[in-house]
Amino acid sequence: MTMILESKTVPSLRNSAEAMRRFPFPFSTDSYGYSVNLTPAGQGEAGTYNEHLFDIDEHYRAEFDERRRILSEDHGRRYLTLPHMMEAQWDFLEMSMTHLAAAYPESFTLRQEDDFWHWENYLLGITQDFTFGDPSTLPLEPLEWMGRQMQGDFCLLDQREGDLYLDAGLVTFPADWSLTFDLGMTFEEWHGPVPLAHPAGVFTRAKKFLMNLEIDQPWQRLNWTFTIGPRLETSSETYHLWGRDKSGVTAENAGEQVHLRVEAQVLARLPRSHGVLFSIRTYLIRLDELATNPEWAQRLGRVLESLPPEITDYKGLTDTREAVMTWLKHNQLD
Amino acid sequence: MTSRPQRIVRVTQTELVTPCVKRFTLEDAEGRRLPSWSSGSHVSMTLSDGEHIWRNSYSLIGTPGETRFYQIAVRKEDLSRTKGGSQFLHDQVHSGDTLEIGAPSNYFPLARHAAKHVLIAGGIGITPFLAHLPALRRSGASFEVHYAFRDRVGGAFWEQLCGEYGTYARFYVSEEGSRLSAAAVLAHQPLGTHVYVCGPHLLIAAVSGAAAEMGWPASHVHFEEFAPPPVSDSAPFFVHLPELSLEVKVGVRETILEALERAGVPIASSCRVGQCGTCEMQVLGGEADHRDRCLSEGELHEGKIITCVSRCRGQRLTLALPG
Numbered sequence: 286m287t288m289i290l291e292s293k294t295v296p297s298l299r300n301s302a303e304a305m306r307r308f309p310f311p312f313s314t315d316s317y318g319y320s321v322n323l324t325p326a327g328q329g330e331a332g333t334y335n336e337h338l339f340d341i342d343e344h345y346r347a348e349f350d351e352r353r354r355i356l357s358e359d360h361g362r363r364y365l366t367l368p369h370m371m372e373a374q375w376d377f378l379e380m381s382m383t384h385l386a387a388a389y390p391e392s393f394t395l396r397q398e399d400d401f402w403h404w405e406n407y408l409l410g411i412t413q414d415f416t417f418g419d420p421s422t423l424p425l426e427p428l429e430w431m432g433r434q435m436q437g438d439f440c441l442l443d444q445r446e447g448d449l450y451l452d453a454g455l456v457t458f459p460a461d462w463s464l465t466f467d468l469g470m471t472f473e474e475w476h477g478p479v480p481l482a483h484p485a486g487v488f489t490r491a492k493k494f495l496m497n498l499e500i501d502q503p504w505q506r507l508n509w510t511f512t513i514g515p516r517l518e519t520s521s522e523t524y525h526l527w528g529r530d531k532s533g534v535t536a537e538n539a540g541e542q543v544h545l546r547v548e549a550q551v552l553a554r555l556p557r558s559h560g561v562l563f564s565i566r567t568y569l570i571r572l573d574e575l576a577t578n579p580e581w582a583q584r585l586g587r588v589l590e591s592l593p594p595e596i597t598d599y600k601g602l603t604d605t606r607e608a609v610m611t612w613l614k615h616n617q618l619d
Numbered sequence: 620m621t622s623r624p625q626r627i628v629r630v631t632q633t634e635l636v637t638p639c640v641k642r643f644t645l646e647d648a649e650g651r652r653l654p655s656w657s658s659g660s661h662v663s664m665t666l667s668d669g670e671h672i673w674r675n676s677y678s679l680i681g682t683p684g685e686t687r688f689y690q691i692a693v694r695k696e697d698l699s700r701t702k703g704g705s706q707f708l709h710d711q712v713h714s715g716d717t718l719e720i721g722a723p724s725n726y727f728p729l730a731r732h733a734a735k736h737v738l739i740a741g742g743i744g745i746t747p748f749l750a751h752l753p754a755l756r757r758s759g760a761s762f763e764v765h766y767a768f769r770d771r772v773g774g775a776f777w778e779q780l781c782g783e784y785g786t787y788a789r790f791y792v793s794e795e796g797s798r799l800s801a802a803a804v805l806a807h808q809p810l811g812t813h814v815y816v817c818g819p820h821l822l823i824a825a826v827s828g829a830a831a832e833m834g835w836p837a838s839h840v841h842f843e844e845f846a847p848p849p850v851s852d853s854a855p856f857f858v859h860l861p862e863l864s865l866e867v868k869v870g871v872r873e874t875i876l877e878a879l880e881r882a883g884v885p886i887a888s889s890c891r892v893g894q895c896g897t898c899e900m901q902v903l904g905g906e907a908d909h910r911d912r913c914l915s916e917g918e919l920h921e922g923k924i925i926t927c928v929s930r931c932r933g934q935r936l937t938l939a940l941p942g
């Protein structure tokens with residue numbers, strides 16, 4: 286029997302007032318409508334989650350520790366990469382280092398002299414000299430080494446023969462999927478089965494969009510679901526651990542149990558390898574934290590009311606939806 | 620899609636490679652690093668002599684990933700088409716001048732999984748291969764290059780290629796009676812070989828025809844034209860944009876995209892040879908004459924049109940602005 290990782294809650298993920306203020310609330314209207322909803326990434330207003338391409342916030346250390354725990358127990362299924370993805374890995378390292386150093390100079394420093402690079406991460410106390418393009422000069426492969434110093438999960442897609450393949454990833458916080466199952470899949474395989482409510486052709490268009498991504502023009506979109514407890518690790522492999530919590534949610538405890546889970550997904554062209562970076566930065570907010578903003582609470586209630594049953598099912602919300610709606614009705618602050 | 624961000628570069632070197640081909644070295648005007656890029660990429664350039672504006676695309680040549688400078692090789696065209704941009708670059712752009720370019724895009728990448736790569740170039744179509752070749756050598760892949768040109772004086776870069784890739788390169792000089800036969804090049808290639816062609820329309824047609832006949836899967840045949848398909852057989856027509864209450868004449872020597880740009884209606888574009896789909900618009904009326912290579916059957920059916928190459932059968936085409 287293989288050892289199964291534990292899906293643990295991370296109590297330190299409670300949000301400060303500032304984290305709540307900048308939470309990426311995903312609904313801009315009162316009703317649910319499927320749309321791809323793309324906006325330029327890293328170009329949002331100052332102080333918002335989308336100000337920078339890679340967002341660093343107060344949960345940096347908690348996420349770093351949680352990822353380290355998961356990787357120490359289950360490395361083989363959380364970090365996977367095919368051999369032809371090494372160039373894309375260096376792309377990822379270059380993109381993340383240059384953006385982080387420019388966005389957070391107090392936390393990261395990058396110096397480049399031809400291929401001799403010097404990196405400092407003051408948050409974790411890391412100092413590293415290395416040769417760009419030579420993996421033997423880094424403690425880990427570029428994707429894993431740099432990915433561990435960031436928040437969120439990272440997938441690298443290879444673009445070839447008119448398709449996109451999920452060929453490398455560091456995925457420790459998936460929302461009910463698994464890198465092990467999906468590695469090597471094409472875009473369609475990875476996104477299927479498509480629920481009925483999605484308009485025909487939406488994935489063909491999305492794929493075309495991705496294949497035409499331009500260098501230096503990254504895009505982002507928000508995706509959402511509910512998670513029970515402050516849990517980042519909700520992979521398919523551990524469903525039996527976190528899935529059972531859903532049945533324990535009632536209209537009474539929903540406020541402390543249910544979290545709105547929002548993924549800010551970034552899509553960017555990797556310039557050297559002509560691959561695509563798909564990064565998933567997860568934000569959690571407890572329902573009672575969310576309800577301190579009456580506008581958000583009201584809007585969430587209305588969106589849940591308008592949610593078509595196929596989507597409720599697809600997102601795995603069938604158990605939770607009613608309880609959340611009732612809790613919101615009882616706790617509406619005027 | 621929004622219009623592409625532009626960047627100002629300075630010409631730091633120009634060099635006549637042949638009497639008709641000039642190499643330009645470009646650096647960021649503010650001394651920053653340029654974006655990284657992969658082999659097969661092109662940059663679009665916005666050129667203006669104060670009176671005309673041209674938007675041309677040129678392949679990046681040299682070692683992929685070079686970010687201190689970019690290099691392009693430009694062939695001076697005769698004035699038969701609206702290729703005045705190349706003419707302008709040759710005659711009026713000098714070291715020290717600045718130019719406006721977009722970020723690199725790639726619609727002609729290498730297929731990383733190919734068992735072997737066969738590159739076939741005609742004339743100035745050699746340019747994307749000047750980046751593919753170092754990339755292939757660096758990756759240790761198996762490859763060969765076939766390069767056809769008219770005469771030894773006019774054939775750009777052949778001596779350099781001969782020196783660097785000797786046994787992997789074959790040259791065909793038509794004035795000396797040596798002709799490239801697509802069928803001969805494609806015969807006896809190992810299973811899983813990919814072929815890449817860049818050059819004039821006829822060469823591309825010959826290679827894709829031979830490949831199809833010999834049963835090569837279409838996914839193993841890649842091509843890029845260095846100029847849009849010839850428009851000599853075309854007649855002028857009008858494009859009507861009801862949203863702007865505007866009617867624009869599209870001349871014989873220009874594309875819909877160029878005519879709209881001239882009229883002050885900028886449409887996002889990238890490859891400008893009918894390959895990427897960026898310049899797509901919706902046909903509301905009239906019959907389109909499709910000449911692109913990117914729309915699917917379904918999209919043709921929906922009335923999409925690729926404005927950088929396609930034209931009109933008849934007098935007038937009514938188009939909607941991109942959403």
Ligand code: FES
Binds near residue numbers: 891
């Ligand atoms: S600009 Fe690429 S198809 Fe027209």
